[in-house]
Amino acid sequence: MVKFLGDLKMVAYTSLALAIALMLAFGLAGGLALDSSAFWQAVVRWVHVLAGIMWIGHLYYFNFTQIPNMPKIPDEQKPAVTKVIAPAALFWFRWGAVVTLVSGLLLAWMNGYLVAALTLGASEGFSVARNILIGVGMWLATIMFINVWLVIWPNQQKALNIDNRFPDLAAADRAAAGKTAMLFSRTNTLLSMPMLAAMVGVQWLA
Numbered sequence: 209m210v211k212f213l214g215d216l217k218m219v220a221y222t223s224l225a226l227a228i229a230l231m232l233a234f235g236l237a238g239g240l241a242l243d244s245s246a247f248w249q250a251v252v253r254w255v256h257v258l259a260g261i262m263w264i265g266h267l268y269y270f271n272f273t274q275i276p277n278m279p280k281i282p283d284e285q286k287p288a289v290t291k292v293i294a295p296a297a298l299f300w301f302r303w304g305a306v307v308t309l310v311s312g313l314l315l316a317w318m319n320g321y322l323v324a325a326l327t328l329g330a331s332e333g334f335s336v337a338r339n340i341l342i343g344v345g346m347w348l349a350t351i352m353f354i355n356v357w358l359v360i361w362p363n364q365q366k367a368l369n370i371d372n373r374f375p376d377l378a379a380a381d382r383a384a385a386g387k388t389a390m391l392f393s394r395t396n397t398l399l400s401m402p403m404l405a406a407m408v409g410v411q412w413l414a
């Protein structure tokens with residue numbers, strides 16, 4: 209057991225297998241045929257929330273754990289975080305964002321309200337409150353996604369010299385890039401809670 213739990217890949221694959229078994233069992237027990245759209249919607253919803261946890265979990269790690277504690281770390285030990293931990297966290301952070309966005313758009317399309325939500329209900333004369341609310345959540349999350357890929361990631365690459373892409377950047381430019389990344393990361397933290405309220409809030413209006 210210790211050997212199994214010490215092997216992250218094995219644990220992750222086993223967790224995935226258990227999730228699939230559970231979805232199949234409940235899908236079949238609930239009378240959902242495997243070729244029904246309801247079953248696949250449930251699967252995509254699961255992928256979406258899982259990826260959302262991966263993304264926002266790392267956003268919260270940066271904002272609630274890493275950034276506030278960096279000043280307490282002696283300078284000579286900081287590279288352990290900036291050279292090893294942060295680049296690894298940024299990998300799961302930005303790719304989690306991609307899977308969340310793609311699965312979220314797919315979910316909206318499968319649910320039949322993609323255009324209504326993206327137009328914040330305008331395409332149907334603002335007649336369905338639920339579609340306006342999920343649209344608000346989708347737009348907030350899309351702004352967050354844009355911040356990740358167009359601002360936070362490029363600036364972190366400069367600030368931390370990830371993959372040695374900016375070896376000659378002046379210290380002041382590196383610090384400015386780090387500051388920009390931090391401010392946009394903090395903006396995403398600000399948007400995250402209303403975004404999530406909209407995502408889960410549609411259940412109240414169902």
Ligand code: HEM
Nearest residue numbers: 253257260261308309312313315316346349350407408410
């Ligand atoms: C990036 C763009 C995103 C899009 C386009 C999107 C889209 C959607 C859609 C269409 C739904 C289905 C709502 C319904 O029940 O009708 C949904 C639900 C949900 N989303 Fe997102 N979402 C995004 C980001 C996120 C993020 C970042 C999170 C963070 C964890 C998240 C968490 C959730 C949760 C928890 C649900 C509720 C699932 C349920 O009630 O079964 N979403 N999202």
